[in-house]
Amino acid sequence: MSVDTRPADAAPGRPSRQALSALLYRRGRLRLAGLLTAPAAWLILVYIAALSALLITALWTVDTFTGKVSTTWTLDNLIQVTTDPVYQTIALRTLRIAVLVTVVDMVLALPIAFFIAKVASPRWRGVLVVAILMPLWASYLVKAYAWRNVLAEGGLLEWLGINSPGYSEAAVVIALSYIWLPYMILPIHAGFERVPDSLLEASSDLGAKPLATLRLVILPILVPSIIAGTIFTFALTLGDYITAQIVGGTTQMLGTVVYANVGAANNLPLASAVALIPIAVIMAYLLIVRRTGALNNL
Amino acid sequence: MKLSRSARITLGTLTAVVLLFIYVPLLLVVVNSFNSDRSFGWPPRSFTLEWWSRAFQSEGVREAIATSLWVALISTAISLILGTLLALALQRHDFFGKDVINLLVILPIALPGIVTGIALNNLFTTVLGVSLSLWTVIIAHATFCMVTVFNNAIARLRRTNSSLEEASSDLGAGIFTTFRLVTLPQLRSALVAGGLLAFALSFDEIIVTTFTIGAGQQTLPVWILNNLFRPNQAPVVNVVAVVLIIASVVPVWLAQRLSGDAIGMTRSRKKASPGITKASSTAR
Numbered sequence: 001m002s003v004d005t006r007p008a009d010a011a012p013g014r015p016s017r018q019a020l021s022a023l024l025y026r027r028g029r030l031r032l033a034g035l036l037t038a039p040a041a042w043l044i045l046v047y048i049a050a051l052s053a054l055l056i057t058a059l060w061t062v063d064t065f066t067g068k069v070s071t072t073w074t075l076d077n078l079i080q081v082t083t084d085p086v087y088q089t090i091a092l093r094t095l096r097i098a099v100l101v102t103v104v105d106m107v108l109a110l111p112i113a114f115f116i117a118k119v120a121s122p123r124w125r126g127v128l129v130v131a132i133l134m135p136l137w138a139s140y141l142v143k144a145y146a147w148r149n150v151l152a153e154g155g156l157l158e159w160l161g162i163n164s165p166g167y168s169e170a171a172v173v174i175a176l177s178y179i180w181l182p183y184m185i186l187p188i189h190a191g192f193e194r195v196p197d198s199l200l201e202a203s204s205d206l207g208a209k210p211l212a213t214l215r216l217v218i219l220p221i222l223v224p225s226i227i228a229g230t231i232f233t234f235a236l237t238l239g240d241y242i243t244a245q246i247v248g249g250t251t252q253m254l255g256t257v258v259y260a261n262v263g264a265a266n267n268l269p270l271a272s273a274v275a276l277i278p279i280a281v282i283m284a285y286l287l288i289v290r291r292t293g294a295l296n297n298l
Numbered sequence: 299m300k301l302s303r304s305a306r307i308t309l310g311t312l313t314a315v316v317l318l319f320i321y322v323p324l325l326l327v328v329v330n331s332f333n334s335d336r337s338f339g340w341p342p343r344s345f346t347l348e349w350w351s352r353a354f355q356s357e358g359v360r361e362a363i364a365t366s367l368w369v370a371l372i373s374t375a376i377s378l379i380l381g382t383l384l385a386l387a388l389q390r391h392d393f394f395g396k397d398v399i400n401l402l403v404i405l406p407i408a409l410p411g412i413v414t415g416i417a418l419n420n421l422f423t424t425v426l427g428v429s430l431s432l433w434t435v436i437i438a439h440a441t442f443c444m445v446t447v448f449n450n451a452i453a454r455l456r457r458t459n460s461s462l463e464e465a466s467s468d469l470g471a472g473i474f475t476t477f478r479l480v481t482l483p484q485l486r487s488a489l490v491a492g493g494l495l496a497f498a499l500s501f502d503e504i505i506v507t508t509f510t511i512g513a514g515q516q517t518l519p520v521w522i523l524n525n526l527f528r529p530n531q532a533p534v535v536n537v538v539a540v541v542l543i544i545a546s547v548v549p550v551w552l553a554q555r556l557s558g559d560a561i562g563m564t565r566s567r568k569k570a571s572p573g574i575t576k577a578s579s580t581a582r
Binding site for chain 1: 301302305306309310312313316317319320321322323324326327330341379380381383384386387391393399400401402403404405406407408409410411412413414415416417418419420421423424425437440441444467472473474475502504505508509519522523526535539542543546547551
């Protein structure tokens with residue numbers, strides 16, 4: 001006699017919830033569809049639709065009389081954004097700031113994450129992680145503003161006898177490195193935590209000096225985490241304009257241009273065209289790093 | 299790995315210096331909230347509580363806080379539902395196009411905020427012709443908050459194997475019963491942690507918000523930005539900032555206590571049994 005191990009099938013007259021449950025149990029595809037439909041629809045209808053619309057809007061123009069977007073197809077915006085020296089300068093400056101911020105954060109985060117994950121005593125580890133995490137959620141604006149106070153004329157830096165960079169591009173790099181630092185420390189710390197201690201012991205038992213262990217054992221395991229961190233700092237910096245407003249003085253970033261064209265200048269097509277620059281840069285970066293598995297570490 | 303004593307001390311000192319670098323600017327804001335000098339020169343001249351009392355009487359601040367709470371609550375609720383569904387779909391099923399969905403879900407945090415901001419602004423105003431409101435802000439926030447919930451949920455799902463769920467259905471529990479009695483309790487703390495982080499993220503978000511909020515409405519960050527450069531209001535901004543710093547400790551502390559998963563912080567070795575840890579580490 002064969003025993004039916006499936007849950008009780010929906011007999012006629014049973015509550016429909018049970019019938020639905022049995023149906024979903026038997027049909028994996030249906031179950032998947034039930035799980036996937038709402039979130040996938042949201043991401044596609046809201047986000048992908050928005051990104052596609054952005055691309056299309058960049059090919060439109062603004063009616064100079066009414067100030068409304070006119071659906072006349074043109075490449076003018078794209079040509080202007082790619083050939084006008086003003087936009088080139090701003091794009092290069094933004095890229096430079098983003099790279100600098102990423103490098104500064106990486107240099108600071110690596111030894112700290114290593115110390116917290118592998119050197120500090122277990123009791124201190126928890127404390128240090130929380131100490132790094134806490135300012136992560138202290139408001140972004142507060143942190144940018146705090147640097148304004150530090151850098152200001154007659155501010156803390158001057159009092160300490162340090163030559164303040166004032167409100168400048170350097171100030172933007174400092175403030176943004178400061179604001180995004182936890183986003184770099186956290187993934188790298190998680191990466192270090194995944195390196196088993198036994199592997200480090202084996203390496204030193206086999207005669208490797210700490211630096212050799214670092215280079216040959218730890219670093220290869222850590223690469224995806226480091227890249228995950230760089231995606232955060234790089235992308236967040238590329239899209240910033242508010243820190244530039246607060247501590248940048250006259251420093252303009254791509255974000256500043258986008259914001260000005262959405263608001264005051266009321267030229268959405270041009271703003272969209274400018275926004276395509278960071279999209280292209282990040283997409284290229286994501287494609288390059290996709291193979292490293294970094295995207296699973298975000 | 300045997301590190302020399304001096305290497306340990308160097309690393310420790312470096313960590314201490316960076317922590318100092320992290321906290322000094324924040325402390326400066328705290329001190330300045332009691333500084334009677336409006337231009338915040340250093341060192342502060344004299345102590346005052348005037349800014350604190352003005353902040354507590356400010357109706358603009360109160361309204362902005364209420365707006366921010368409302369926006370953050372709704373976006374967190376939406377992202378909790380969508381993020382959990384997505385994590386279950388991607389972790390427990392294999393299907394064509396899984397990689398694409400995987401990339402799709404991280405896109406809202408991988409692309410700069412300004413891109414999300416202008417893309418949604420353009421979608422609402424040009425394409426759909428909807429006027430911007432708090433609802434457009436909520437839709438925007440939910441889109442990227444979903445990712446934090448998803449990350450927390452999927453990290454937990456990777457660590458819990460599905461044998462309990464199979465046992466549950468072998469014992470005759472339906473799909474919904476299994477979810478309610480087996481899967482959800484396993485996910486609960488990860489979802490609370492993810493939800494808290496999503497809430498904090500939405501509460502603090504400024505770039506996407508400035509592009510999607512309607513005229514005349516303000517969340518707390520928008521209020522701060524609007525008042526940052528007003529000489530009369532800047533001291534009040536300091537007070538609000540201090541309150542925010544203190545308030546932000548709560549979600550972090552809670553999230554940290556509830557889940558080792560908080561923002562990718564895996565403490566699996568302490569919590570899960572060795573077998574499960576091994577399974578999850580090979581899964582990566």
